[in-house]
Amino acid sequence: MRDGLPAAAPARLLTPPCCDEGRGREVAGAPTVVLVGNPNVGKSTLFNALTGARQAVGNWPGKTVRVARGTWDAAPGPAVTLIDLPGTYSLEPRSPDEELTRDLLCGAERRPGLVVAVVDAANLARNLYLLAQVLEAGLPVVVALTMADVAASRGLRVDPGRLSAELGVPVVPVVPRRREGVDDLAAAVADALRDPVVPSPPPLGEQAEQAVAALLPACAATPWPPRLLATALLGGGADVPGVPEELRERAARQGELLLASGAADDEYGGVPALLAEGRYAWAHRVLSASAERRGAAPSWSDRADRVLTSRLFGVPAFLLAMWGVFAATTTFVAPVQDLLGRLFDGPLSGSARDLLAALGAPPWLTGLAVDGLIGGVGQLLTFVPLMLVMFVLLTLLEDSGYMARAAFVADRLMRLVGLPGRAFLPIIVGFGCNVPALSATRILGHPGQRLLLGLLMPYVSCTARLTVYVLLATVFFGRAGGTVVFGMYLLSVTLVVTMGLVLRRTLFRDLAQESLLLELPPYRMPSARVVAVRTWQKLSGFLRTAGTVIVGTVAAVWLLAAVPVGVEAEFGQAPVEHSALGAVSDALAPVFEPLGFGDWHAVAALSTGFVAKEAVVATMAQTYGSQEPKDSSRPGTLAPALRDTFEATSGGHPVAAVLAFMVFLLAYTPCMATLAAQWQEIGPRFTLIGLVTQLSVAWLLALAVFRVGRIFL
Amino acid sequence: MNGALRQVLAEIVAARGTAHLGEIARRAGITRDEAEAIVDYWVERGRLSRDRLGGCPPRGCGGCALADGCSARDGQAQVTAITVRPRAAREPEPGGG
Incomplete structure (x- = not known):
């Protein structure tokens, strides 16, 4: 595995002992790929397009969250076990669904071999926030870009090549309903499994990066992805299980330093907002470089609003x-x-x-x-x-x-x-x-x-x-x-x-x-x-x-x-x-x-x-x-x-x-x-x-x- | 870091009046989509609240003779209000991960 990051603890492949409903059968030894994305980005439609009838749906063990699992013949690569993780807006869980997604993506017990991040081109700004965190998880990532037609209808044209260059991961446009791009996605996944590359995570700003760097050695000694754990602890991630108390205290001290230096401000969300600020700034740069809005001038709707909602008129x-x-x-x-x-x-x-x-x-x-x-x-x-x-x-x-x-x-x-x-x-x-x-x-x-x-x-x-x-x-x-x-x-x-x-x-x-x-x-x-x-x-x-x-x-x-x-x-x-x-x-x-x-x-x-x-x-x-x-x-x-x-x-x-x-x-x-x-x-x-x-x-x-x-x- | 996340919240807090998202986005130098995503961030963290305005009250439309054709009722052309939540009403910061 090529990697520009500190090595993560050895990860076991995800082999869920669940999902006994339906006809999903795993191929023994098949690598596990997870689909991650915001809700309503076409993730489940893509899952169905990739697995067809070879899927099963059931509660994850110990959870009341239903997860779909199936086998995808990702030719020219090997067949893979594909898991459709519940939709989430971030890896800071706010519901059992989101917690399961976080745990399956980066938890200590089972980790996938590759992440397919499903990204909605029509809501790129919102989707890039989650992707920024996925890129911190220390896993190879392939982006499946959906809804390009909806984005185009709104005057937004996303260039997959430029987006790929900005993200440092393959980007494959797909239209799941028509199975368009599915073969290209399979090829990209096969390449990534054969020669896995862990992408560089988005930079979070100088002071935040210093705090993260101070925590990384200790985080690397845990089963969690080190960088994601560091940012989670800095962001007050009290619900991350299995983390030594000493590491939590160290993270709290780093947080206090950020507040004391004025880099983070409690009135504006404290350290979590500082980290989020870095992710949104990165998303803005990615958007500016890879997406173009039709016409430089404001839309007629915006121009009308300037008059019809102005104080004067x-x-x-x-x-x-x-x-x-x-x-x-x-x-x-x-x-x-x-x-x-x-x-x-x-x-x-x-x-x-x-x-x-x-x-x-x-x-x-x-x-x-x-x-x-x-x-x-x-x-x-x-x-x-x-x-x-x-x-x-x-x-x-x-x-x-x-x-x-x-x-x-x-x-x-x-x-x-x-x-x-x-x-x-x-x-x-x-x-x-x-x-x-x-x-x-x-x-x-x-x-x-x-x-x-x-x-x-x-x-x-x-x-x-x-x-x-x-x-x-x-x-x-x-x-x-x-x-x-x-x-x-x-x-x-x-x-x-x-x-x-x-x-x-x-x-x-x-x-x-x-x-x-x-x-x-x-x-x-x-x-x-x-x-x-x-x-x-x-x-x-x-x-x-x-x-x-x-x-x-x-x-x-x-x-x-x-x-x-x-x-x-x-x-x-x-x-x-x-x-x-x-x-x-x-x-x-x-x-x-x-x-x-x-x-x-x-x-x-x-x-x-x-x-x-x-x-x-x-x-x-x-x-x-x-x-x-x-x-x-x-x-x-x-x-x-x-x-x-x-x-x-x-x-x-x-x-x-x-x-x-x-x-x-x-x-x-x-x-x-x-x-x-x-x-x-x-x-x-x-x-x-x-x-x-x-x-x-x-x-x-x-x-x-x-x-x-x-x-x- | 004084980026868009903080600027959008500061603009809304400082507005002391009504603004619309297009204006805020323009002032912050970001797209409307980005501004929407940032507003979502603050809504999720309890700093802002978002309410669709124009919906009929919980007990229905009373005796309103126009209720059946009311555009506010079916979500068409609705306005969404985003307001700063008072400190006491804010939810605790969630755990990260």
């Missing part, structure tokens, strides 16, 4: 993208939505009313079916085109990878005002629904952070509120509706940030910031199929959930509207103003008069909105529908009715009043489910504090919007 680009989504949605869809609204308000409701009258249905049934179900569900259905377009656009942004950048940008925005670093995730979830977002606050480590975010979450504008914004924005703002809706989302973010700042500076002063590194997925071309499927999933999910809520709320509102209060009338016969619904809403209406919408319709809608925001539009349709003349020829009536109401309640400033209404809707309690989730996450006391705060903030904000708005609008 990140936030404006995100806001522009979101404005584009809302503007496109409302501009393109408003005419279709209006058409559908007229269809439900007019011919459909009229026909249903006529049909029920012809069937002799009682008035209460007509009220429930036409004003309630058709009116409420019909209003929901008018949002289908809008949701469709919006979900398509959002899915395009998601599938392209941009939304991940938006998360990055949003995170920066949150930090800017002192919110916890990763709080952006629950907030983003909250734009869909506050309930799961409250559960998602558990990703925050500090209880104070969870509490803070739990209190802020109701101000995140969920999808259910969007339908109300869109309805009112299109009725009162026409073509500028998209911008108004976008403004509501901006206001939501501003509200979260402002309330966060207030709470941070009062109740949560001791919350520490954390550093955060994000791995962003690369940009990609959205797939039409994925976009279509996701859009359908979102749309159908929205309709299912909203439909369930609406039908339930419509029935409850109808019931309240049917109970007479203060007048002599039968059930379902009293005017709705004199029903339980009308009476309660009327009683509450004065509270909202200063805000410009002190009307029982608006109050009834806000009341059902307390249960679920999906019900607001349906309640509007239902309460106005109850009052409409039963004239089937009359076209859509909700929009003019809304305009009339806000005109009347605001003293001639309907736009200011409707803005105040939307702001109140944004800021007050999202729904009962959110309250229940808060109760669970932050407890009853803070839930009640939050509830009172939300109602107060909503009322004050709406008051400010109306009072200021009526000066200009």
Whole structure:
């Protein structure tokens, strides 16, 4: 054996007395070759390609780790016993699998004659770390280079010849699935077995090498590979069996010297990190010399990121993208939505009313079916085109990878005002629904952070509120509706940030910031199929959930509207103003008069909105529908009715009043489910504090919007 | 030795804010793959923690009407957060070999 290293203790060949399952038969006296590599590098596929059916799988004696063993006719060389060692990222074991790999590769009892290191060309940096340790084991090594096609698809071309020169061992490209390169690998293994060469280990840096050299003579007196044992002991390898205590103490003293000299730093991982630093530096040199990345310039994805995640353009680009989504949605869809609204308000409701009258249905049934179900569900259905377009656009942004950048940008925005670093995730979830977002606050480590975010979450504008914004924005703002809706989302973010700042500076002063590194997925071309499927999933999910809520709320509102209060009338016969619904809403209406919408319709809608925001539009349709003349020829009536109401309640400033209404809707309690989730996450006391705060903030904000708005609008 | 291993950790610790791996790799003069491998090293040793963000909370997506089509749910275009672990939470250094 040619060797530039101190001689290792005599090694016995690996002859495992295990693996009695299957048909593996060893050839007597055959050399043992082990396959070593990271998980998922194609090692087992290569093992199967080399051994075919001549293999067996079983637990290693004394271990619960399953190991595959087989016979490989490595022509032109001799048949060898091939063992597929469990995948590992390093020879510093962190699991029984990895410990077995370490022990079989370099343990004292049995050692292989040769190592085939399976190296993934697409993840060369990670794979070279393990290879650096394998090269310390004092065994002949042949590298089987897999995944070259995957590396090429990522723009990375690995030159096997140059890699071999850098490593000092043969490198054979293989494609195990197609058995490509298998013969070349057999030839390289035969050569290496015939004329074994122990490669030089990677240098670990001057000071680390001095410490290793100081330990090598004593390590050579053990059955372990001396250099690997020296680095293991320096790295604090307490689990290396059979090592004299004196040697451990000597290694500990060398470690202390490295720390004292400043070569290693406890704050940065101590001596183990110093050794790892040497291995990564070696891996970097090997990579630089043997692999080329296509094109010297950064990829277009990197170039796009420099703009879209930059401090200067990140936030404006995100806001522009979101404005584009809302503007496109409302501009393109408003005419279709209006058409559908007229269809439900007019011919459909009229026909249903006529049909029920012809069937002799009682008035209460007509009220429930036409004003309630058709009116409420019909209003929901008018949002289908809008949701469709919006979900398509959002899915395009998601599938392209941009939304991940938006998360990055949003995170920066949150930090800017002192919110916890990763709080952006629950907030983003909250734009869909506050309930799961409250559960998602558990990703925050500090209880104070969870509490803070739990209190802020109701101000995140969920999808259910969007339908109300869109309805009112299109009725009162026409073509500028998209911008108004976008403004509501901006206001939501501003509200979260402002309330966060207030709470941070009062109740949560001791919350520490954390550093955060994000791995962003690369940009990609959205797939039409994925976009279509996701859009359908979102749309159908929205309709299912909203439909369930609406039908339930419509029935409850109808019931309240049917109970007479203060007048002599039968059930379902009293005017709705004199029903339980009308009476309660009327009683509450004065509270909202200063805000410009002190009307029982608006109050009834806000009341059902307390249960679920999906019900607001349906309640509007239902309460106005109850009052409409039963004239089937009359076209859509909700929009003019809304305009009339806000005109009347605001003293001639309907736009200011409707803005105040939307702001109140944004800021007050999202729904009962959110309250229940808060109760669970932050407890009853803070839930009640939050509830009172939300109602107060909503009322004050709406008051400010109306009072200021009526000066200009 | 002040190499990439130490520099990557130092950059993350010192960031006091958000960064992404591409930026860190550029500053350390290494490839993104190398930076990922180094982050893995520190994650394995308990200095950093890695969490996939965007997954639905353990109890599911609650009443979220968008849950079925949520891209965060199926791992598409997910963001992974890497954070510095507080000292108390770090695992003891493993044995080498």
